[in-house]
Amino acid sequence: MNKGFMVVFDGSNGAGKTTVIKGVEKYLISKGLDVLLTREPGGTPIGEKIREVILDPSTPEMSYITELMLFGAGRAQHIEEKIVPALAQGKIVISDRFDAATFSFQHYARGIELQTIVKINDLALNGFSPDMNIILDLEPAEGLKRVHSRGEGLDRLEDEKAEFLEKARNGYLVQAQQSPEKFTVIDASQSKENVLKSVIQVIDSLLASQLGK
Ligand SMILES: Nc1ncnc2c1ncn2[C@@H]1O[C@H](COP(=O)(O)OP(=O)(O)OP(=O)(O)O)[C@@H](O)[C@H]1O
Ligand SMILES: [Mg+2]
Numbered sequence: 001m002n003k004g005f006m007v008v009f010d011g012s013n014g015a016g017k018t019t020v021i022k023g024v025e026k027y028l029i030s031k032g033l034d035v036l037l038t039r040e041p042g043g044t045p046i047g048e049k050i051r052e053v054i055l056d057p058s059t060p061e062m063s064y065i066t067e068l069m070l071f072g073a074g075r076a077q078h079i080e081e082k083i084v085p086a087l088a089q090g091k092i093v094i095s096d097r098f099d100a101a102t103f104s105f106q107h108y109a110r111g112i113e114l115q116t117i118v119k120i121n122d123l124a125l126n127g128f129s130p131d132m133n134i135i136l137d138l139e140p141a142e143g144l145k146r147v148h149s150r151g152e153g154l155d156r157l158e159d160e161k162a163e164f165l166e167k168a169r170n171g172y173l174v175q176a177q178q179s180p181e182k183f184t185v186i187d188a189s190q191s192k193e194n195v196l197k198s199v200i201q202v203i204d205s206l207l208a209s210q211l212g213k
Helices: 017-030 045-055 064-088 099-109 114-125 140-149 162-178 192-211
Strands: 005-011 035-039 092-096 132-137 183-187
Touching (some): 005 064, 005 162, 005 192, 017 192, 035 064, 045 064, 064 092, 064 099, 064 114, 099 114, 099 162, 132 162, 140 162, 183 192
Parallel strands (some): 132 183
């Protein structure tokens, strides 16, 4: 059996992650591949409870370190309970956000020291790393317009100032520059169809490189 691999979709709020993931799932299933969709925060029963706590708009007083550790706790559970077993079964794991988001939002946007993020993240990851992060890059204002057009209320993290969202966006771009082998940046201002086409090119090359292993 082939070893599975993991792709993360990440980027600004409203960049189109959920939309493109649905298209990628359809594409992979049409190729007869076994796909597992998951998300962060969340992904497991415990993780989904943690998600509710993190995103609850009624508790704006949550401290940055509490938030960071909640993300870390959820990630540790996610990896152990769900991701590692799925990869061992040869599945392609697709996660809507993962550890790059912690660097972007908690370090680059919130300003928590990098070393603190690394400590918590290393504890959570325990040596694990996804194979590829696909960053859907979009002007945060454009992403917020898209979120509003979806007609839902904002959660605690979406309800942040433009400057915060701009810093998070740049955080993704810096990570992509620093680790080009782990990141691909896609221009998410394109039409849904063209975003999906660009993403499928990346997925195809990952599939090809897996076959070569
Ligand atoms: N390329 C695109 N062009 C225009 N609209 C888009 C595009 N991709 C997605 N949308 C629309 O923008 C809205 C947000 O998309 P989606 O929910 O996929 O984003 P998201 O990144 O998952 O958001 P969130 O960060 O809130 O989870 C949806 O209404 C979706 O239909
Ligand atoms: Mg989404």
